[in-house]
Amino acid sequence: MKYAFPQDFWWGSASSAPQSEGESLSFGKSATIWDEWFRLQPERFNQQVGPQQTSDFYRCWRDDIALLKRLNHNSFRTSISWARLIPQGRGEVNPQAVAFYNQVIDEMLAQGITPFINLFHFDMPLAMQQQGGWESRAVVQAYAEFADVCFRLFGDRVKHWFTFNEPIVPVEGGYLYDFHYPNVVDFSRAATVAYHTMLAHALAVRNYRARGQDGEIGIILNLTPSYPRSANPADVQAANIADLMFNRSFLDPALRGSYPQELVALLRQHDQLPPCQAEDAALLAQGVVDLLGINYYQPRRIQCRDSLVNPDSPFMPEWFFSHYAMPGRKMNPYRGWEIYEKGIYDILTNLRENYGNPRCFISENGMGVEDERRFEQNGQIQDDYRIDFIREHLQWVHRGISEGSRCLGYHMWTFIDNWSWSNAYKNRYGFVQLDLASQQRTIKKSGEWFAATAAANGFEE
Ligand code: BG6
Secondary structure: OEEEOOOOEEEEEOOOOHHHOOOOOOOOOOEEHHHHHHHHHHOOOOHHHOOOOOOOOOHHHHHHHHHHOOOOOOEEEEEOOOHHHHOOOOOOOOOOHHHHHHHHHHHHOOOEEEEEEEEEOOOOOOHHHOHHEEEEEHHHHHHHHHHHHHHHHHOOOOOOEEEEEEHHHHHHHHOOOOOOOOOOOOHHHHHHHHHHHHHHHHHHHHHHHHHHOOOEEEEEEEEOOOOOOOOOHHHHHHHHHHHHHHHHHHHHHHHHHHOHHHHHHHHHHHOOOOOOOHHHHHHHOOOOOOEEEEEEOOOEEEEEOOOOOOOOOOOOOOOOOOOOOOOOOEEEEOOEEEOHHHHHHHHHHHHHHHHHOOOOEEOOOOEOOHHHHHEEOOEOOOOOHHHHHHHHHHHHHHHHHOOOOOEEEEEOOOOOOOEEEHHHHHEOOEEEEEEEEOOEEEEEEHHHHHHHHHHHHHHHH
C-alpha cells in the first residue's frame, strides 16, 4: 500500500463535552461562561442557537459509541465538563456526572475504542469565572483539584489525558479579540490568562505523575505555522514575532518547560509581563508533556506592518506584523480558511528538528462547510472535498513519519456535526451529518472513506 501507516496508529476523531453533551443546565450541571454569554447576548450566536442544542451525547452516548465503532475508530477524544463534575467549580462532586462519565468510558473500552480525555475545552464554570477565571491564581488551584478528581475517579481506565484544548483560544477570544466571554480587549490581562493557564497545566501534570497511574498526559495546541511574505528581514522578523506570540507562547512551556527568552524580553520591553512568583519557573519546568496533540487547520501568512504603530494605541500583537492573503493560495470555499496541507508536515518537521522529536499526534484537522445539505444526494452528503482534504493532509503526515517524526495518530474534527461556540452550526465538520430537529444521524461519504482507511491502516492514492 502506498500510504501505509505504522502499526497501532490512532485513527479517530475529536469532540468536546460542551459541544456534544447538551443538558447544559440539567442533571446537576451548572452554567459555564457559554451558558451565561448566551443568556446575556443570544444575538451573538449564529441563528441564536446556544449550548443547549447539541447532538445530545448525554442521552445518546451508547448509540454514538456504536457509531464510532462503525466508523472503525480505535480512539476518540472528548472532554469532561468541569461544571458538570464539580458544579461549584470546587468542592462537591456531582454523582450523576460520575455515573455518566463512567458509563461512557466503560462503553468505549468495551467497544475497543481508547478514550482520550481532555479536561478543559473553553468551558470555564461560571462560578469560577465569577472569581476571576484564569486571571485568578485561586482558579488555577481549583482547576488542579478538578483535574485530580478526574485522575482519581477515571484514571484507572483512562490512560491518555490532556490538560487543555487550544489554550490560546480563550486568551484570544476572551481577552484580545472579543469572540469569547468575558469579551475583554486588554493585552496585559490576556498575558496573565495565558500564563495562569500554563501554571494550571503544569500543576495538573505534576499531580498526575505523582499518582503513578501508568498513563500519559499531554496538551493539545492549535499550531499555525507563520510564513513570512518574503525573505526580507522585516517580514521574517514579523513572522518570527507572530510565531512567538501564537505558537511558542504555549509550545515552549509544554515541550521545554519554559518560555522563549525572546518573548519574555519583548513583553518586558513593553511592560506586559504577567505577575510571576518565585516558585513558578520550577513548576513550569514540571509541565513538560508526554504527548503533544496538534490541531492544524490553516497557516498564518505574515508580513511586516506597512504603517508605523501609534504608540498611544493599546498594545496588541498586531503592533508587530500584518496578515496578508497570499496570492494564489488555496481556499476552503465553504468556510473562508486557507488550505495548506504541507503546513502539517512543516509542524512535524519543526518539532523533530527543534523540539527533540516529541511523541505527538494530529488531534484535530478538519474542513468546515456552510450549508452542507446542498451536497446531499440520495440521502447522503457527498463530501468528496473533505475526503480530498483528509487524504492530502495524511499524505504529508505520512511523509513526516517516514522522515522520523513520532506522529502516532490522526484524529479528525469531528465525529458528528457539533455545536461550535458562537458559530453554532454554521460550519459543519462531522463524519456524520446531524439533523438538529430530529437528531437523526447520517454517515457522510467521508465517514465511509475514513472507516475504510482506518480498517486498512492507510490508503493507496
Ligand atoms: C477548533 C476547536 O479549533 O475549531 C473546536 O477546537 C471548534 O472546538 C473548531 O469547534 C471549529 O471551529 P469553527 O469556528 O469553524 O466552528
